[in-house]
Amino acid sequence: MPRAPSETHVPDLTPTWRIPIQSRATLHDVARLAGVSAKTVSRVYSGSPRVLPETRERILAAAKRLRFRPNTVARNLRQGGKTDTVAFVMGDIHNPFYFHVAAGIEQELAKGGFTMLWASTGDAPDSEPVVVDALLSQLVRALVLIPIAGDQSYLEGERQLGTPIITVDRPATDLVADTVVLANRSGMADAVRSLTANGHRKIGFVSNPSEMYTLSERLAGYRQALMEAGVADSTPWERLGNDPSITPESQVRSLLDSSDPPTAIVTGNNRATMGALRELRTREDPVALIGFDDFELAEMLGISVVAHDPVELGRAAGRLALERIEHHGGPIRRIELPTRLVKRGSGEIPAPTG
């Protein structure tokens, strides 16, 4: 079993890569070969009807022979620096959630004939302005951003220049921008209400990190639902971390080993759910569990979750971007996507009586 990547030099049947022999054909080359002016070739490629079918065919034949492909860069420049790309900037490369968002954005943009320029900040807040700036200098038509930096005021100038800015999953700070978010608060409240309906009062909340917008919203939903059920102070059952070295398992362990352990647990996100699952596996006590974010094996494992559609989150953002590109005016918009409590068993374990 090989341990290191193996590299083969493919036998030299075919020539190796080399410096290009010919250079890229331009409109003028095609025009010369077809015996027309560059402008007429241009007309063919911009779909103008004012070209004789016969001429058009001669031009297309010449273009094919020269392997001509219109130079989008030049076209964009000529047309006032308007490109057909939209930038997407995200932080955490490793979270599958964001990939689904990215896929949704790309899907919608493709419908509008736009392509997506994608860059990530590698989760370093300081690099957000740098990365965003690099994309903006490519004159993208819109910017879709999952904010990570402390604030987005550095984008104010660009906004005034008319570039639509849409944030996803979290609202921007110190910047006027359209936003698409999940119904974090009500989603979590639904989960907790479902537990209280089953008699639970001592409900743990596990989250690390917990200082992000989404998670503090979910925490708020949790507290609110507990309040409604008559539990005024939930802090003994909250395990909020902001240190990546604290594992969700250890948070759950600390909860269950406390003097007054909870009978149910809700988790702030996918990662916390995984941790809770791992820890609960090692225990006998039947503890109810509802996770935030759905996951592939949840159904098989019978785990109840607050589900939502990350791809739709991206699609909504993509649509918003396209609409803004069309009509710049109008009020700021905030779209909140619903969540759905999926009951699969783990969340329906009743509270022990007595």
Place this chain on the structure above:
Amino acid sequence: MPRAPSETHVPDLTPTWRIPIQSRATLHDVARLAGVSAKTVSRVYSGSPRVLPETRERILAAAKRLRFRPNTVARNLRQGGKTDTVAFVMGDIHNPFYFHVAAGIEQELAKGGFTMLWASTGDAPDSEPVVVDALLSQLVRALVLIPIAGDQSYLEGERQLGTPIITVDRPATDLVADTVVLANRSGMADAVRSLTANGHRKIGFVSNPSEMYTLSERLAGYRQALMEAGVADSTPWERLGNDPSITPESQVRSLLDSSDPPTAIVTGNNRATMGALRELRTREDPVALIGFDDFELAEMLGISVVAHDPVELGRAAGRLALERIEHHGGPIRRIELPTRLVKRGSGEIPAPTG
């Protein structure tokens, strides 16, 4: 619980979006304000040392005041249509595997100062040339592609123009291109050998689809290892589908319900593993299982897998792209990344004796 996305018009504290008031500042605007020529401003932004520190500062101050950002599109055009973007085209939006690949590519490209233009074909082979063409017309410096179309000969012209083309996960058909793939064949053979070492002879192979390059390689590895163990004809235990409507579960069911059921199963990919898991859950018989592709809960569930690193697959492709951009020459390269058999229990169930 809301059922439909809710949309809020944010209260009008801040102004609404509107047509841009001012237009984007150019080199000339900055030059005028700083009292120099455009060329001098250009020199500042292209890092030329031939500018007096005092002049430089005056220019930077002016640029800041005008919120100037160099126009990459124009710069690229001027410099012979060389952009600083690399295209990545993939098919299946829904497979997390490819997102990890994408992340790896993006990571490496960022190191070289390139950004990634990402598009997907939505898994329609016919749209591959269209999507690729759209990206190429943006004059990307290299193309990284997960091939889906029947052949890639349509890229021959572009290759001759000197655009590096790198395929990932699968080799190109009818095109000379660098390639990064997994050690599919040996990886699967390792898995099967581990099973035969535990006494298994009747080993099922489940895969849908099965006609793709990666899966036929894995099938070949499976057959080879069985051959070595003295099983000449494995076809009774192969369940190969190419119809998306056939679920992996049903393939596993058909295997286990056959007159001579296997004592172990290997799966062709992640999706098949999930299906096998679901089906095996419903059964009593202890059937050994080794999956191809690792997954998040595999460790918790004790599932043995042939693991590999999709992010590294992307990184290798990204590095290859950067190297080709630097030096066009040299032989075609094929990089094969190793897999690793991770034993977690499910694959180590011994064959029933007798």
Place this chain on the structure above:
DNA sequence: CGAGGCCATGTCAGCGTTGTCATGGCAGGT
């Protein structure tokens, strides 16, 4: 039969930037 109009096509300039070459000022050597 000439005026007017329509249509296919052409000419030219310029999008914002930078490579090439030019200019003019100043320091140092003789």
Place this chain on the structure above:
DNA sequence: ACCTGCCATGACAACGCTGACATGGCCTCG
């Protein structure tokens, strides 16, 4: 004082394309 050479800066063109406007042939109609 004069020449040489260096350095900071500038003038100009061009990257490939398309919008605005021009041209010239042909058809129609009074």
